[in-house]
Amino acid sequence: MASSVDWSQVRVIASKEFRDRIRNRWVLAVALIFSLFALAIAYFGSAQQGAVGFRGIDVTIASLVSLVIYLVPLISLILGYDAIVGEKERGSLELLLSMPITRFEILLGKFAGLSAALASSTILGFGAGVLLLSSQLGTRDVYHYAGFVCSAILMGMAFLSLSLLVSVLALDRIRASGVAIGLWFFFVLIFDLLLMGALVLSQGRLGSGLFGALLMLNPADVFRLLNIFSSEQVQNMYGLATVMPDGLTDPTILIGIMLAWIVTPFVFAHWRFK
Template identity: 55%
Template sequence: MSRPAMSCWQWRLVMAIAAKEWRDRLRNRWVLAVAVVFATFALLIAYFGGAQSGVVGLRSAAATVASLTSLAIYLVPLIALLLGFDAVVGERERGVLDLLLSLPVTRAELLIGKYLGLAAALSVATLAGFGAALVPLARAMDVASLVIYLRFVGSALMLGLAFLSLAVLVSTVARDRTRATGAAIALWFGFVLVFDLSLLGVLVASAGSHASAWAPYALLLNPADVFRVINVFGADALRSSFGLGTLMAQGWNAPATLYTVLAAWIVVPLGMALWRFR
């Protein structure tokens, strides 16, 4: 113990843990598999998204993004939750967590390192998947269309990171992997299916009398809806084609506000996970 005293926070250790997580996901081909899934769905939607109306082939970027948004709302949260739900509880069950905590690493460094490693895997898979789909699509896009598409990819990335934060929070709270799996599935159902249905139900039941005042703000309580609104309000052509997304109150639909809310959905659950894991 003749070395100098260690500082409170060591990024070197955080990055070592992050690098291990990243390598783990790369080795088990998780990154590749998810990238292929995203790319395949993006291309299928781009070419066959208009099949219902009797049109096959590349459509406008706005129409493609509209279809991709609907897909991403289901797929991205699911993949992020699957990626992170056992980040802590899985290590605990395997007996590795005690070993890691016996080392000169703080719990905060361990959790942030894990999150960054998983986030890197998710980010690369998302960017590579939707980015690969951009190659054939780019020929039919002008600059405005490209911006719409890139906004979709960026917000999909943020949506994934938000659900990854929620997954890591679940992982710190759950007592075992089975409970963590159940909680992750419940979160997915809650945010992706139940939340919107409930909100619509309240709106319809109240005939819009009371609920219409607060319903637009309630959308901010669901990162999936924030993602939807970002992409809906990003293109004039889409605003009329979405239901709840078009409810968004004036002033709250500014891109900066929506991105800030989505960023809060990344930071707050991760902060809660840190507090829980202390």
């Protein structure tokens, strides 16, 4: 498939999607939200413990992880839910398909453009938010923070891939938006509650291997684990080190699972779009 792709067509679609998000100031708005939250959490994230001020990058990232799990999936799902069904409702999809461009190129171009917009806003927002703290950060802190931002982008791309699948399957924009919000509720709010309920009902018989495997069914949990096991201090704060099997605490494996979450919904979306 890749050998027959006209990458210039993909770039044209991706550039249009990215420019549209720049033009309507979507990237700037999201970047501003991220930077304000990053600054607020860096300085006031430990206020409940009676301390105010920057207490280290590990503590900041531990607080930001919970925030990002709520915000990034929602932003990604809203960003992509009408990518295809919106074009269909406006009548522009038929015109697009009448041109010498394949459905795969259209889908890939839209995904690339939207991913670029999401990545730009995430990097700008969290980068600007921590810029004022640069004098207090060492080289190790910068790498750790960069890893956190990259993992947030990967999670966003996973949910963006899911939103493209929704956009291909939905009959109209209203239903697509409803399904997108439903997915956000399920993965961000309901999934972990169901898992905790199963753990309680099993009275501890749910082994760590099965528990860890079930966590891999949620890209938000994969993101959380990526950042928990990147620092011993963060592990102690979350207390998951004794629950997770060693095989599922390796960042390389977790990144591979996150990439699978990006690729799999996209493949299904392409199959259905064809």
